[in-house]
Amino acid sequence: MNRRSFTMVVIFSLLLTSIAACGDQASRTSSLSPTASHNPASQAVSHQTSQQTSQAVLEIHAFEMGFKPQNLTVPSAGVYTIKLVNDGVIPHDITLPDGTKISANSNETVTADVTVPAEGLSFICAVPGHEAAGMKGTIQVASANAAVTPTMMDDHSGPAPESNIAADESAPEYILYDAKAPVALEGTVHEIDLVVEEKDMTVAPGYVQHVWTFGGTVPGPVIRVKVGDTVRINLKNPSSNEVPHSIDFHSSEVAWNDEMTSINVGEDKVYEWKANYAGVWMYHCGTTPALHHIANGMYGMVIVEPKEGLPAVDHEVALVQSEWYLGPQGDLVSLEKAASAAPAPEYVVFNGVANQYKDHPIEVKTGGSVRVFVLNAGPSIDSSFHVVGTIFNTVIKEGVQLRPETANGYGSQAVDLAPAQGAIVEFRTAEDGLYPIVTHAFNFVGRGALGLFQAGDGDPKN
Ligand SMILES: [Cu+2]
Secondary structure (H helix, E strand, C coil), X not given: CCHHHHHHXXXXXXXXXXXXXXXXXXXXXXXXXXXXXXXXXXXXXXXXXXXXXXXCEEEEEEECCEEECCEEEECCCEEEEEEEEECCCCCEEEECCCCCEEEECCCCEEEEEEEECCCCEEEECCCCCCCCCCCEEEEEECCCCCCCCHHHHHCCCCCCCCCCCCCCCCCCCCCCCCCECCCCCCCCEEEEEEEEEEEEEEEECCEEEEEEEECCECCCCCEEEECCCEEEEEEEECXXXXXXXXXXXXXXXXXXCCCCCCECCCEEEEEEEECCCCEEEEEECCCCCHHHHHHCCCEXXXXXXXXXXXXXXXXXXXXXXXXXXXXXXXXXXXXXXXXXXXXXXXXXXXXXXXXXXXXXXXXXXXXXXXXXXXXXXXXXXXXXEEECCCCECEEXXXXXXXXXXXCCCCCECCEEECCCCEXXXXXXCCCCEEEEEEECCHHHHHHCCEEEEEECCCCCCC
């Protein structure tokens, strides 16, 4: 919140109200109060008899993700009627610095009178994430010599663009994400309730973000089925949430504008698909801006085994690599950082939390066979998945297979995964000891992309 800007608006508002109080239409002209703006029709009528009738209608269209026009200029300070036309597919609003909110659902038009002070004002869409995605604008007064500056507009109630978010020593401990891969679901038809939860999460020691999740965790639950199975997902967006969401299964063959469309809060949707192809697949929210919904935690892994299943191994682990672009503590992640042409996440992580398997190594039997299902959820950084001290004897990446029986002595050291690519890798540990899990894009190892396999007691010397 820009204190100075806010204070100026409030002072001007009080001034207007006190001047108007001398007349007989006082209560009808103090149109900056949120209640007044929520009842646009009656306000518009009352102003017909007022000294301060609306000077003009300012028509502003909302869409995903912006306003058109974004910056308006009025000839003088005073009361104006804002006509908000929502051309988008999800709800939007125009929110002023004092909290006045004009809300419109998809294809709806809502009008309300507002007072534009001499110094102008800024407005945003207050739906979480929408301001950061570009839904902000200004109304300036042509004669004003104190127009709203871009700086004042930018730090109005939104995440600041600075790159250093200070650690919070009182942040809760992170919750360890179990890396053990689940077994395949029983049967051939699977009905799964997937509830979207918007919640706070400690993503690294000292850093809490308000994440959007499938099922309450980042990543969402691993869903494991076999080729030929039918999966029926009941996606629920509870009314306690704030924004629309959707789901997109890369393991499915469906029309984008059918199963993958967004649902508003309070709505449900069935997304049914058949597992026709084996592999490690991504699922994610695709609601605009998809970059923000993915960066804010909405992704997970689907494992589709061949019909006959995978050969038995001693250990199975599921790891999802992803990025955190920190927003302010307790707020959404920064879309501005995530959208950079050269993205520089503060953290690159396995299963949602920085360094969690460095602090809590994944234990395996020395010499035992280890299978890792690995997915790069991105949203934007490539992975070079590597386990220090091992060689992958099996790699099944995006349908391409390296298998021991066909390898002619070849092995694999690192698996390249662009965002949304997945693989199955297998290896054995040679001796008791520690085997670091990294992305071999090494600038990210120091940013949280580090875990450990611990074979035996972890000590090669005894
Ligand atoms: Cu979403």
